[in-house]
Structure formats: structure tokens, C-alpha cells
Amino acid sequence: MADIYTSKEDEATISDILFKGLRVKAPKWTVLRLALAHSLKMPSAPDVDLERGVAGGGEYDLQQVSGENQGRSSAGQQQDYTDAICGLLSVHANQDLFANKAEFRLHLQRHIRRGLREFRRGWREGHDFYQFLYQELCAAAERETGQKESDFAALLIDALREIAVQGEIIAAQNGPRITRYQIRLEDPNHLDRVRRGLEKIAFTLGLQKQGVFLAETGMPKIIGLDVPRPRSTWHSVTCQQLLGWIDKEAAETVGLPLWPGVSVTGEPVSFDLSQQPHLLVAGTTGSGKSICLHSLLISLLVAVPGDRLNLLLIDPKKVEFAPYGKANSKRIEVITDIFAASSRLAKLVEEMEARTSILERAGVRDLAEGRRKGLLTLPYIVVFVEELADLVMQAPEAEEHLIRLAQKARASGIHLILATQRPDARTLNGLLRSNIPSRIALTVQKATESKIILDETGAERLTGSGDMLVRLSGQTIIRLHGVLVTQDDSAAVLRGEGRN
Ligand SMILES: Nc1ncnc2c1ncn2[C@@H]1O[C@H](COP(=O)(O)OP(=O)(O)OP(=O)(O)O)[C@@H](O)[C@H]1O
Ligand SMILES: [Mg+2]
Incomplete structure (x- = not known):
């Protein structure tokens, strides 16, 4: 019997990292050890779900992962780190794992699988894996105190x-x-x-x-x-902090509050999406767009009561929003097929027209007013698109629907949050762009891209990893550091959501 089990998806990650990332001939457990180190850097405990769903994956024993019973190498070097790792895991879990070997193996497996999952998320083929590792694992203190x-x-x-x-x-x-x-x-x-x-x-x-x-x-x-x-x-801005801000302001929460991050000096910043009324999130690959979307999603899910909000999540890449689809929540709809997404958007345009007539009949200017006066109970609808380029390149009619929505949906309580890696004229039709006045620019490669997103340069000089310049409609640009939402954080929020 093996000690550690991985899933099929984990195995694919391991071979991608070996062959496309590290590009050296090394045994698979090298990646397992890196994954363990990566997970141990995260303060939260790994999800217990990481024990399940491992059929058909890989099997490893402790000898490979921790060098158990390996003694010393011929050069006299220590090779067995089992006790050291057990100690680290015990401290992390606040539990004596020396006393229970089965439990130790479970914790080890959870950490390794979480590390692999984070690699899957954070590193993309084509990014430099060594650079990623350097940044993630071993950035040395150069200037401290x-x-x-x-x-x-x-x-x-x-x-x-x-x-x-x-x-x-x-x-x-x-x-x-x-x-x-x-x-x-x-x-x-x-x-x-x-x-x-x-x-x-x-x-x-x-x-x-x-x-x-x-x-x-x-x-x-x-x-x-x-x-x-x-x-x-650096200090990451955590999801825990985000939940704290929402808690504090819960009583005053109206509209669609979003907490994308903290200012340069560390104060939380929030704004109301319903006032913007649509948002574009753009930045180069690996700049933090998806994590930014997760922080916006969590803001809405936690701050806005169930009956006031429906979410439509369009995810042509099929990965980022998958957990939201599995959450079993009545107010979340996830679509991964591009053509299904396009026809869903067409329906949404119809819904917008229907809502416009309802508003007229009720004699109110917009949904917010109708709700405030107790005349309407319709929920807000927020549409998230993860990678706009994938959608509009393959389904040009989807772009037309988005333009209609961007132009007219505000009053009817339908709002768009569109993310893209490619903020160029091909992805971002001029009409669409001009109707989405609020922008978040994460790091970009070139000053010209910053200009396309913000009408100003600057985003090319950001520090990456969720560093952003935000322009809300009619306001001056502010710089924020985004909230780092991990998959465990999303999972925890979604567990609560599933019970709703
Ligand atoms: N707010 C943040 N704080 C700290 N690190 C972050 C933050 N946001 C992103 N990162 C780091 O950057 C990595 C990439 O983030 P993310 O996957 O969101 O990028 P992306 O822009 O969606 O990339 P792609 O275009 O390839 O999908 C993360 O795995 C994380 O390591
Ligand atoms: Mg992404």
C-alpha cells in the first residue's frame, strides 16, 4: 500500500512541471517535494477534501517524499527528513502527528495535493517556472530593516x-x-x-x-x-481580511459592494458596482486577473443577501469558476461552452428589455429605486466573463449582446465584469470599451496596453501579482493591492453558499 495518493489531474500537473517547467530529467517526487514546500507556506489548513477523488492517479511512498529510512548519502548528507516534515506538519496543524502515523500521512497528502493545485493555478505553461518558484518559494530578503x-x-x-x-x-x-x-x-x-x-x-x-x-x-x-x-x-492581503471588512460594513451595505483590495498604505477600498455600472479587468498572463475576479465574487456572495443577486459566470477556460458551479447554489449559474454562453447572453438582452418595461410600468428610474420603494423585488444580475477574448473571437454575436447590455442594462440591474488578457481593438470593440467606463488594470507588458485600458500609462510599471490601477467612472486613478483569494478560501465561502 502506498502512503500518498494523487489524482489524475495532479499527475498531469506533475508531468507538465517536469517536462515543460523544470525541463530537467528528475523523478516525479521532486515536484511532490516542491508542492509540499509551497503548501506549507500558506497559513491556512489544506482542505480535507484533498483525500478524496484520487482514483486513477499516482501512488508514492514516504521513502520518495521524505526520504524515510534513507539514512545518509555516501557523502554523509542527511537524506531522511521524515521527522523534520512531521514536526513542520504538527506545528502547522497544531496537533501531534508523531503519535499517529496514519494521520501524518493524511496531512502530508493534503499539503502535497494543495501545493500541486496551487501550481496548477499559479503557473501557466509558457510562464517561466523557475521565475515562478523563485518568487513563490525562495525570494531572499535583500533589504529588510x-x-x-x-x-x-x-x-x-x-x-x-x-x-x-x-x-x-x-x-x-x-x-x-x-x-x-x-x-x-x-x-x-x-x-x-x-x-x-x-x-x-x-x-x-x-x-x-x-x-x-x-x-x-x-x-x-x-x-x-x-x-x-x-x-x-511583502504581506499578502488575505481573504480573512476581506471577510472582516464585509462584516464591519454589513449594516450599511447597499447595491453591489466590491472590495478589490487595499490602498498602497494598506486601507481597504470598496465601491458599489451598481454605480459604475460595468467593469473591465485586464492584465497580462499571470498578473492576477482570475484572483481579482474571485475577490469580487466573494465580495458579492458574502455581502449581498441571496434574494438580491443572481450570478452568471462565463468561463470559456473551464477552470476558474468550476468550484462555483459545483456549489449547488440557486443563484449561481456557470457556463463553460462558448455557444451556450452566447445564447444565454441573448436571453439576458431579452430579460433586460422586459425589465425596462417593468421599470416603466412601476414608474421608477432604475431597479435600485424600485427596490428601495418596495415596488420591485427583482434581483440584480452580475455577469462575469473570464477571458473575453476567447468568447468574442469564437462567438462574435456574443460581443453584440455584450454591447447591448453595456449600453442599456444599467437601469435594469444587470452589470458586467469582463476580464481579458488582450485589451486590444480585436477583443475590445470600441463601442464595448466606451460603455464600460470602470477599469482595473493589472500589470501589462507595454505602456500602450496600459493606455488602452486606462487611457494612461503606468500599469506596465506595477509589481505584478494583484498590483492594480483602478479607474472608477469619473474618478482619478487609484492604486490597489488585490486580495489573494485561494481555492480553499473560495471553497469555504461556497460551503456556506451551498447551504443557502
Ligand atoms: N492579490 C494577490 N496577492 C498575491 N499574489 C497574487 C495576487 N493575485 C495573483 N497573485 C499571484 O499571481 C498568480 C497568477 O494569478 P492569476 O491566476 O489570477 O493570473 P491571471 O492574470 O488570471 O493569469 P492568466 O491570464 O494566465 O489566467 C497567482 O497564482 C498568485 O501566485
Ligand atoms: Mg486567469
Whole structure:
């Protein structure tokens, strides 16, 4: 009997990583060990469901995963890490797993399978797997505290001097990934030099593609410079935090509140989708679009009562929204087939027309007013599209339906959230774009893409992984760090949803 079981899907991930990611000849358990390390970095406990559904997958024994009974190598190197791993898992689970070997194996399996699942999610073929691993597992602390921090401040002053700006740092505030340096300029006329010199400052600081952003402080002569710190010092914004914000504001919650993340200095930011009224989420592959969509979905599912909201999730990639489809919730509909999605959107256009007549008869301007006055009980409908390009390239009529909805659906309480990797003219018809005034830009490759999404450059200088620039209709652009929603987080919310 084996000690650890994996599913068929896990096995596919393992071979993808070996052959397309690591591209070295290595045994399969190498990937299992990486997956274990990855899972142990996550503070939450892995889902117990990870014991089930493993028929037809792979089988491994402890000797392969932890080097059990391997003793030392001929070079005298320790090879058996079973006790060390059991210790780590015991601490993680807050339970003595040395006393119960079967339980230890179960925990080990859950962690390995969660790690594999996270690889599946986070790494895509075509992305550099080593870069992914570096970022995920072993980013070394380069600049952390004390003396080094003051060296960095001196470097920043030097960088300013190089663009002929004199100033002194009067405060430094650490956000989740950025330090905001408040700098008093000797000559306020130098503000323009700073604005034009941001790229040079980033270059002098050795930040490569990540940029330094100028922030307003609201104080005379004082500017803020937002400088990204090394990844090892970042704090993720967790789903737990998101649930806390929703809890706190639950009483005042109206419309369709979304909490996409926190500001550069760490304060939660929320907005009401029903006021926007549609949203485009765009960014390069791996920039965090899907995770952003999950945070928006969780915001709605948790904050909006069941009878006030229906969700239509269109997922041509067939992966991201799969768990929502299995949740057994009456208010969630998941469609993965492109042509089924297109005809569902056609029906939605009809529904919109029908709702428009209902609003007219009730004598109200929009659904919100009708609900407020107790005249209407219709639910809001929010449509999520995961990868707009896949949908509109294969089903051009779907694009026409989306345009109709974007133009007219606002009053009837139907709202769109469209995500795409390719924010170009082919994916994003001008009419569609102009009717979706609110935008979230995650990291993009080129300044021109940032312009397409936001009408401004900047998104090409973000730090990746859920770092975003958000433009809500009629407002100035704000920068947010997104909530990191894991599959376990979605699963936990959906378990509650299934009971509704
Ligand atoms: N808010 C976040 N905080 C920390 N890390 C994040 C965040 N959002 C995304 N990431 C990291 O980036 C990885 C990729 O995210 P995601 O799958 O959402 O990208 P994507 O833009 O949907 O990519 P693709 O276009 O290939 O589907 C995640 O697995 C995670 O490691
Ligand atoms: Mg995605």
C-alpha cells in the first residue's frame, strides 16, 4: 500500500512541471517535494477534501517524499527528513502527528495535493517556472530593516539629486508592498522634474521594470514617492481580511459592494458596482486577473443577501469558476461552452428589455429605486466573463449582446465584469470599451496596453501579482493591492453558499 495518493489531474500537473517547467530529467517526487514546500507556506489548513477523488492517479511512498529510512548519502548528507516534515506538519496543524502515523500521512497528502493545485493555478505553461518558484518559494530578503533601510533612503536622495531635485525624506510609511517616502522638496517647482524623472529614479534604485509612483500627500511642498520593496517583505492581503471588512460594513451595505483590495498604505477600498455600472479587468498572463475576479465574487456572495443577486459566470477556460458551479447554489449559474454562453447572453438582452418595461410600468428610474420603494423585488444580475477574448473571437454575436447590455442594462440591474488578457481593438470593440467606463488594470507588458485600458500609462510599471490601477467612472486613478483569494478560501465561502 502506498502512503500518498494523487489524482489524475495532479499527475498531469506533475508531468507538465517536469517536462515543460523544470525541463530537467528528475523523478516525479521532486515536484511532490516542491508542492509540499509551497503548501506549507500558506497559513491556512489544506482542505480535507484533498483525500478524496484520487482514483486513477499516482501512488508514492514516504521513502520518495521524505526520504524515510534513507539514512545518509555516501557523502554523509542527511537524506531522511521524515521527522523534520512531521514536526513542520504538527506545528502547522497544531496537533501531534508523531503519535499517529496514519494521520501524518493524511496531512502530508493534503499539503502535497494543495501545493500541486496551487501550481496548477499559479503557473501557466509558457510562464517561466523557475521565475515562478523563485518568487513563490525562495525570494531572499535583500533589504529588510535597520541600517539597510537608511542606506536605501540615502540612495533615494542620490537618485533625486541625479535629476537635479533637492529634498529631504521626512517620513517613510510601509504598506503591504510599497514604502511611501514623504519628501519635502527644497523648491516646489521641481515637482515636474520628479514627474518626468520617475523612470530614472527607478533605474538608479535598481528596480528594473517595477516603477516608482508619485503620490499626493495633501501637504504643501511635500510629495510622496511609492517605492516597491523586495518581494520577501511583502504581506499578502488575505481573504480573512476581506471577510472582516464585509462584516464591519454589513449594516450599511447597499447595491453591489466590491472590495478589490487595499490602498498602497494598506486601507481597504470598496465601491458599489451598481454605480459604475460595468467593469473591465485586464492584465497580462499571470498578473492576477482570475484572483481579482474571485475577490469580487466573494465580495458579492458574502455581502449581498441571496434574494438580491443572481450570478452568471462565463468561463470559456473551464477552470476558474468550476468550484462555483459545483456549489449547488440557486443563484449561481456557470457556463463553460462558448455557444451556450452566447445564447444565454441573448436571453439576458431579452430579460433586460422586459425589465425596462417593468421599470416603466412601476414608474421608477432604475431597479435600485424600485427596490428601495418596495415596488420591485427583482434581483440584480452580475455577469462575469473570464477571458473575453476567447468568447468574442469564437462567438462574435456574443460581443453584440455584450454591447447591448453595456449600453442599456444599467437601469435594469444587470452589470458586467469582463476580464481579458488582450485589451486590444480585436477583443475590445470600441463601442464595448466606451460603455464600460470602470477599469482595473493589472500589470501589462507595454505602456500602450496600459493606455488602452486606462487611457494612461503606468500599469506596465506595477509589481505584478494583484498590483492594480483602478479607474472608477469619473474618478482619478487609484492604486490597489488585490486580495489573494485561494481555492480553499473560495471553497469555504461556497460551503456556506451551498447551504443557502
Ligand atoms: N492579490 C494577490 N496577492 C498575491 N499574489 C497574487 C495576487 N493575485 C495573483 N497573485 C499571484 O499571481 C498568480 C497568477 O494569478 P492569476 O491566476 O489570477 O493570473 P491571471 O492574470 O488570471 O493569469 P492568466 O491570464 O494566465 O489566467 C497567482 O497564482 C498568485 O501566485
Ligand atoms: Mg486567469
